[in-house]
Amino acid sequence: MIVRDRPGLLRLFFILRGSIVLRILPQVLVIFVLSAGVVWARATHPGWVPAFNGAPFALLGIALSVFLGFRNNACYDRWWEARKDWGQLLYTVRDLGRQTLVLDREGQGGKEPKAARRQLLRLAMAFGHALVCHLRPGGDATKPRRFLSAGQLAGFEASRNRPDFLLRQMGQVLAELLAGGYVSDIQYTVLESTLGRMSAVLAACERIRNTPVPFGYTLLLHRTAYLFCFLLPFGFADVLHWGTPFITGLVAYTFFGLDALGDELEEPFGTRLNALPIEALADTMEINLREALGETDLPSLPQPKGHVLM
Template identity: 30%
Template sequence: MLIKYSDNPFKQVFGIAFYNRKNIFLFTLISIIAVLQYEFGEIFLWNPIILPVVPVTILGGALAIFLGFRNNSAYDRWWEARKIWGGIVNASRTFGIMVCTFSSTNFSKGKVKGKEIKAWRKESIHRHIGWLYALIMHLRNHNHWDELEKYLSEEEIEEIKKMHNKPTQILRLQSEKIQEAYDKNYIEDFRHMELANVIKEFYDLQGMAERIKGTIFPYYYNYFTGVFLWLFVICLPFSLAPEMHWGAIPMSLAISFVFTILEKSGAITEDPFEGRAADTPINTITRNIEIDLLEMIKSETVPAPAEPKIGRFGVKYLD
């Protein structure tokens, strides 16, 4: 999640220009060609290309409609992703509280020892944290096992490595272990049902995130937005040159840059799980959940909160 570009305004401007340098170069080149052919066309005995302003204005209006629709839809996807992970935060805390308070030696009439209950609580919490990191791997198409190996047993790691959808299989393992806990009288029937409902909620939230990840933005919006954008960028300086002469170059560049940034922001926002500066900070959210759950079981190895990252040109963001 992008916090801010930089404390230095010069770095801000330079960074924005650097990441858009190709487009800026092309816009400037097109504008210079349009003005040169208008100013010196008569010298070389050709008729300069002059486009009327009205059609170009209409084209710009159509482009604005496409960009507005796309950006609104992209923001909806980004905001839904944030709400999904907000739901994961709340459900994870609920799950942790249930695991820590629902289990008891009372249901076995003294046959189960307290250390067995404590071990089951720790195992369940660790497995859930493993699910969180597996979900990040799944959404970002990564294959990093370091965090999972900290919280899952070797047998569980070997089992889910063979599976396509690893977070789904971890939730299955969690459900099986909850059933075992019920069979061993760690929990009683009502508490078993409540824990099963929370597992179902995790499945629902995971499915929502997978829906965003797996639903490609309609191709024709991306395609025609790009076509209209470049058609507008090419036509704009040829309509401004007769009115503004050399002033058409900076004006055309500024207008084209604004439309391009709008198009680029929509393209980035529509896929919120890629780990870029503007995406949903699922690593940071997971670390916060990890801290909460480990503190619930009084773990001695609680990690520190995630610090904001500093990217190129002083960009500060949460991963």
């Protein structure tokens, strides 16, 4: 995700990092060159290329703008919902760190509750990092493994849904605490409901990742946008003359840009510049939980590199 102060008006026109200019530049250049060719042909050899009335293009452009706006709103809703889910996960694990303070004591036969609290919070740290790898294939898979014992690691590697495996491990720890009489029924219910909220975040993120915007809708907009931009020079070459390449290039930048931006927002857990910084959020959760355990040798909070936070 791009993290930077809002630039001034002059710099706003020259910023490339975080924009979609580089992605759509080839298409815009093609439209520009095509428009220049059409204008040249209409001026020197009018019979070579056809000319259309530009009025229908205005109506089609309005309709296409509305459809692109609807799609971008739908994609932004996915992006924002994903951000809310990760925000919920962040405060849920903070709740877990506070709720487990009831275990920060020695049991009758040793240090069972205290060790169980540490195990729960370390599993929660592993959960955040495992969720990043689950949603963003190719992530740093070594991060969740640091918090697992040898026995847990074997099951973790064999699991098809590793975040859910970690939740089951946390549930097992709670069940053992209840069976040992270290927590009351009410305390167990509160802690179990916290795990339920973490599981709900996992399910919500999986739903977003595995249910894209309907392909037919996206395909229709892609085709219409490209067809509109390729035909546009033929409708305005006789009216705008050599201004046609610049006007059609600007229109192509707008439509192709909205289309490309919608593609990026549709995948909030991806690795493009406008994706959510879920790796940084998982690192933040780890730092918060390590602090809850009383650790003092903590790394600094994640910072953007080159105005990008991943």
